[in-house]
Amino acid sequence: MSTDQYACLPNGMHVCYRARGNPSDEALLLISGLAEDLTCWPPVFLDGLVERGFYVIHYDNRDVGRSTTMRTPPPSTLRQLLGRARSDAYTLTDMAADGAGLLDHLEIDRAHVVGRSMGGMIAQTFAATHRVRIRTLTSIYATTGQPSAGQPTWSTRIRVIASRPPRTWQEAVQRHLTITSRIAGSAYPLDDSWEKQYAKGAWDRSCGAGQAGVARQIQAIQASGDRTGQLRTITAPTLVIHGDKDPMVNITGGYATAHAIQGARLVVIPGMGHHFAPGLLGRLLNLITQHGREGVPM
Template sequence: MLNEQIAKDVGPAHLDIAWEQRGDPKHPTVLLMMGIAAQLVHWPLGFLQALVARSLHVVRFDNRDSGHSTHLRDAPPPNLPAALQGDLSSVSYTLSDMAADAVGLLDALKIDAAHVVGASLGGAIAQTIALEHPSRVRSLTTMMSTTGDMSVGQAHPATMKALFGGPPARTREEVVARAVRSYEVVGSPAFPADPVAVAETAGLAYDRDYDEVAIARQAVASVASGDRTRLLRALDVPALVLHGLADTLCDPSGGRATAAAIPGAELVLIDGMGHNLPPGLWERLADHIAAIVRKGEAKAAGTAPRPLERR
């Protein structure tokens, strides 16, 4: 069940941002960011519960151009092929703008600093927050993501063909069916997801908002933001990089490059995990995130990390 709220006039762009929180606000805040074409509902409830059980306060939200947050429908039509060739004339915003939205949400919630956790494009946004707003970040977790270096973390050609070949999905039924097929391609072979649950989430996301052009705007924003590798080398924050070795949408080379770029980053590569958050990994992923949160809290307090606590 959602307990969604709308924060108004958020960040420098003065957007509406849809958000939801779980757990005790007195506990360390984990700010969750999803990727392209994804909404706050794509963070599985069981995963959220696993984080809350580890004494964490969880905030998830819709990025701009997704779900119930502001959609930039009057922006120029995005041209992803042109952007990939270096023509950025169709760029409406960059990851820096999306990072500023997230920091603006922290302002609206009166949260001084958070543990930022991003999946896929959300990982790139989380990296950008750590780079451009370091005082607001106590730890950084980047999942199934990459550095922006186009030589790493790329989707496998067969995966791209399977996902984007054929006619576009338009109706609710078509979009839900495509989501189920997509999970068969990019999901975790060792940790199968329930297709009924996948369909339910896809239907919920469609009902909240389906904006195919916005997906391209977010993709163009990612391309326009460039390679963060050199900048990541200057980070001074406890960092965790999680990546599935069976990920064919963002090749594990992206995770390896991210961990190599961030000083002291912990790299966790998971056999059989693809480009999703399957139930069989919720507890394990939550343990890793809770551990980096403890390191971040200890660094902020100048103390040693505390043992893991579960409720």
């Protein structure tokens, strides 16, 4: 098991990351989703990538886990529900720069970049703004910011934004189980034991102080607006993965992403929701590995 390490970036961010595998192998950068810290990737998934010949780096985005906690005021609940970002909001471009800065710190010129949910949006932005640094892009249950695509159901939006934040690790675990069971889809059961362990560990890693950061991350998505034009500039070989039972990012977000990026391949997984359920890991590993091996022009 890899341990937490830290990179101090020129932009002032301190990024907590872990790396596993052989540094001489091709680097693969994993970017987590909204409110998720670097431990959200199941160990069997990480080990599977290493076994397939990748040097795997995963990190805490700003405002989550042990990376820098921003000091700007979080947006109000009403602002989040209406999508009205504060003027001091950071954006997905800023978050993509954190990932590029981490690669600089590790002296890695190019990497395969894989992101899920908000991390998929950051990965898309990385591919558009740091084109020479990316080998392949894999965008998993993400969207483009286009208002008519990829929107969550209102019931899901309210649960994520407007529900009372947890005050103890027990409440954090219960909240995680409640939301995850709702968004995970119909065909792939959760591993409740692992989910509880993850939620408890994430609470401990953030010292229970994550709700304002989550609000700022939501605001970063909203402040970035419709990125369709930006996505059209992406030249990296792109794989888009989405489930047809996703109440957090509607499947229209996957279609919009694949349509915006020239040459992108879209894989729709029946019954998949907004979660890396155990029954999906083998297929996801195969898709990402095949894309990494075949998607790079010789």
